[in-house]
Amino acid sequence: MSLDLVLIRRFEAVARLGSFSAAADEVGVTHSAMTKSIRSLEELWGVRLFERTTRSVVPTAAGRRLIELAPELLTHAEESKARVLAAGRRLSIVCGPAILESFIPAALSAFARSHKGIGVEVEYLPPDMAVQRLHQHRAQLLLYHSGSLAAFAGRRDLKIQPVIEEPYHLLCGPTHPAATNRDADALLQHDWAIAGFDPGFAANLAPDRREALQRSGFPRFRLSSQKACVDLARHGLIVTMAPRSGALKACTEGGLISYEVPGIAPFTLAAMTLADVPDQAAADFIEIVSGNK
Secondary structure (H helix, E strand, O other), X not given: OOOOHHHHHHHHHHHHHOOHHHHHHHHOOOHHHHHHHHHHHHHHHOOOOEEEOOOOEEEXXXXXXXXXXXXXXXXXXXXXXXXXXXXXXXXEEEEOXXXXXXXXXXXXXXXXXXXXXOEEEEEEOOHHHHHHHHHOOOOOEEEEEHHHXXXXXXXXXXXXXXXXXXXXXXXXXXXXXXXXXXXXXXXXXXXXXXXXXXXXXXXXXXXXXXXXXXXXXXXXXXXXXXXXXXXXXXXXXXXXXXXXXXXXXXXXXXOOEEEEOOOOOOEEEEEEEEOOOOOHHHHHHHHHHHOOO
C-alpha cells in the first residue's frame, strides 16, 4: 500500500471542514481536483473513505480511522522534511526530567558556544518511546539513568555508554523531620516525590532496599518535573532527591536542606545512540555533559 502525502493532506482538509468545496478553497485547488484526489486515494487503498450526499460528506469507518492517523502522519512528514533540510545542523535529544533540569542547561550553554551553527531541541519522554524516536531518526541522542536503559543493553543496533556517576542527594525543607533524622528506614516513612521514577531505577537497588521501597509505596508522588518536586520540598510538603549536581543547584536558591541519600546506589547517567549511525554533534554533547570537553 503506497502513501501519497498530498492525497492525505487533501483528505484531512475534507474531513476537518466537512466539505469538498471548503477544502478545495483552503488547499488552493479546484473542486473537481479535490474530488479526484479523494477518489484516487480510495482507489489506491481499495476502501471507501467518505459517504457523499448532495448535502453532506460523512467519513466511513475506514475514514474515521484515517482521521485519527492523518495528523500524526502529516506532522511526522513535516518533521522529516525539516530534519533532511537541517541535516548536520540540528541535534535532537531526549532525556529524563531529572537529567533535563540537572545537567542539560549547563551542557547546552557550553555546546552553543562551541557549535554555533547547530540548533538543539530537548524533550522528555519515557525511555521506550525515546528509543522509538531514535530508530525513526527523530532523535540522535538519549540521556537516561543507566537503569532505564538496561533492558536495551544487548541490542547490537544501539550503543550505550556511561557518562556520569554521582550520588543522589535528598532535598527537604529545613523544618521537615528528614532534615535532622537521616536514618534510612525513617526516611522511607515520609511522603516522597520523584521525577521520572521508573522500574529501571528500582532494579538497580539492593534487593532488601528494593523490597523496602515496595512495601512503603515509594514514591507517593511521581512527577514529570524535577523542579516541581524541588518546589514541593522547599515548601516542606515532601521529600525528594536529585543527582548531586541538581541538588546543589537547587540549594543555591535557598529554603532547602540537602545531603547524600543513605543506602541508595549512585545516580548513573548513560547515553544511547544508534550504533551504525555516528553523529559528531551527539558525541560532542556527550563529552560536554561528562565534563571531558
